[in-house]
Amino acid sequence: MSTDRAARRPSPRERTQRLLEEAARDLLRSGAPLTVQAAAELAGVSRATAYRYFPSNEAVVMHATMPLVADADQQLEVPDAASEADPAADLPDQASALVRSMGTWAFDHENELRTLLRLSLAPERAGTSPRRGNTNRGRWIAQLLEGLPDHVSPASRERLAVALVPLFGADAVVWSADIAQVDRDTALDVMAWMAAALVRATVDGDA
Template identity: 40%
Template sequence: MSISYELSGRTRQKQRTRSALVAAARDLVTRGQTPTVDAAAATASISRTTAYRYFPNQRALLVAAHPEIEASSLLPEAAPSDVAARLDAVVMAFLHLIVDTEAQQRTMLRLSLDPDPGNRSELPLRKGRAIGWIGEALSPLRGVMSERDLRRLIFAIRSAAGIEALVWLTDIAGLSRKDAVQLMRWSAGALLRSALADAGVVGHQVRPPRRAKASSRRRSSS
């Protein structure tokens, strides 16, 4: 359905209808099904004709049914300054999110394997939000290691922790979800320790850089 249709006339009713279809699709996914527009319409007690006005095909419905993660950060409010503790907090929050929405994550992973690049570009799994979250956790390393090495570390951690790794560890390696999460957590920490060793950093007590304004105040008062 076009956005202009949603925004024209009786917008609240249309939003409720759309939300009902999305909720129905998510419910079907959690039951282990890959919902069609027809199935979502039947579950939501909405006519097929109406449903197709909102979602012209199954793909559009599945993308809409993916959990919306608007958080710009996964760090706790009182974020630790130690880089290892920061990374562990973010990785665990990310992994709990993946496990809690595993059915939807698996559906999106399947869609991301579409051979047509045009069909993959707008998928939530392709937005790179996890890269941003991990990058924020590792921000104290800026200036400690090169941007190239830091980016490589971020990518390495993301490749070791996420729905892709969870699928392999549970479906192929046969681990329980609890053990899979702990292994991904360990892998992230091991990658960080290796990168710190390569950079010649002793220990993990790498603090965030001080703000320039605060530094200038200290210099002027000395």
């Protein structure tokens, strides 16, 4: 039994890594700077030790965002996220349910998404890496578009994919809350309606 317990007990290195990863996630949630120094201070380790696990600030961002992306993927798997548990559901209704579900998730993680968006728009990051505030919306949209009927042309599919982009992730929160200045419930209603309208227009337009 003591051997089993020893085998399950994390090593000092594993404990330090876990502390730093938790610190990175806490920094992301609070909107604090995602830097090696900040993670080290929050985890209670020296900066030299932190650099052995996080060789750069970008590594801190990566470890902070991995659970966020995984959580978004888990949200996508709930029955009503794409089709309300009915694979034969009308595609506009599927789009509406998907956008509402992921919009709810985005508002629940508003601080994290805003931090990622702010980082991605920083001048020193321009042209160096893709935006990180959108999680996996490209995959969500691609899965939705798989349900389009065969008569929809490739050009229309591409146009729809682009039109759906602002309904996911940080962009959805920013334009609805900051620019349109509507409350969360209104924003979700509008985004769900927009998704259904866009899909319906695409299907009917190519009919």
